[in-house]
Amino acid sequence: MRHGELPVYDRTDQAIRLIEEERRRIARDLHDGPAQDITNVSMRLEIIQRMLKTNPELAEAELARLNRRVVGIVNSIRRLIYDLRPVAIDEVGLIKAVTELCRRAQEEWPVSIELTVAPDVHDDFAPAKQVALYRLVQEVFQNIRKHAEASSIRMSLTRSGPELHIDIADDGKGFDPAAIPAGRYGIAGMQERTAYLGGQLRITSAPQRGSRFLFTIPVYGER
Ligand SMILES: Nc1ncnc2c1ncn2[C@@H]1O[C@H](COP(=O)(O)OP(=O)(O)OP(=O)(O)O)[C@@H](O)[C@H]1O
Ligand SMILES: [Mg+2]
Numbered sequence: 001m002r003h004g005e006l007p008v009y010d011r012t013d014q015a016i017r018l019i020e021e022e023r024r025r026i027a028r029d030l031h032d033g034p035a036q037d038i039t040n041v042s043m044r045l046e047i048i049q050r051m052l053k054t055n056p057e058l059a060e061a062e063l064a065r066l067n068r069r070v071v072g073i074v075n076s077i078r079r080l081i082y083d084l085r086p087v088a089i090d091e092v093g094l095i096k097a098v099t100e101l102c103r104r105a106q107e108e109w110p111v112s113i114e115l116t117v118a119p120d121v122h123d124d125f126a127p128a129k130q131v132a133l134y135r136l137v138q139e140v141f142q143n144i145r146k147h148a149e150a151s152s153i154r155m156s157l158t159r160s161g162p163e164l165h166i167d168i169a170d171d172g173k174g175f176d177p178a179a180i181p182a183g184r185y186g187i188a189g190m191q192e193r194t195a196y197l198g199g200q201l202r203i204t205s206a207p208q209r210g211s212r213f214l215f216t217i218p219v220y221g222e223r
Helices: 011-054 056-084 089-108 127-148 186-196
Strands: 112-117 152-160 163-170 200-205 211-218
Touching: 011 056, 011 186, 089 112, 089 127, 089 152, 127 152, 127 163, 127 186, 127 211, 186 200, 186 211
Parallel strands: 112 152
Antiparallel strands: 152 163, 163 211, 200 211
């Protein structure tokens, strides 16, 4: 092994690195999101404080605006917490968890979702794998919400032999999967975690043509 090279064939090492990267993303999301928003609120408060003497009416209006912003920040923190919460996969199973994810997404952001589950798809495989798959789906949804400007999503779970296919397509603005800017780790992490599960992720997208994420993961027939 050359100096500085990580032993990628070591699965324990890889698993630890995946967890560390995930933590780094959570830290970044907190930093870029709520932490920055609250800093901003603090700056506005200082301005309002000075305004109190010179223009109390404007100060009052500004305070009301700021209050609405704080409510928005609290909501975004709640969303972060909800997304981080462990999913009770062992109680409900992947199919129900994904169905619930779709229901919530439709409720929270303006998008219509069509989910189909083939009759031969069931979720009686290892719970840890189910959680891993749920997290992948969650991440695709987060990306659609953040970037796609989509009005609808079609998602299907189908099966061929030992493999489960998770197909998620949006009708949003699309992107070039070959030209992801530096410092973005979501899709790279998805690719890596899918490979870790012994599966494949195929992404097809083009600007203005929507995006499609197709996961193929061997989950059946190992016991
Ligand atoms: N469904 C989608 N529709 C349109 N663009 C997308 C979609 N998914 C991803 N992208 C584009 O691909 C880029 C890379 O996505 P990726 O998940 O790797 O990073 P990110 O979401 O920007 O940041 P991170 O996931 O690290 O928080 C995004 O910045 C966005 O431009
Ligand atoms: Mg992302």
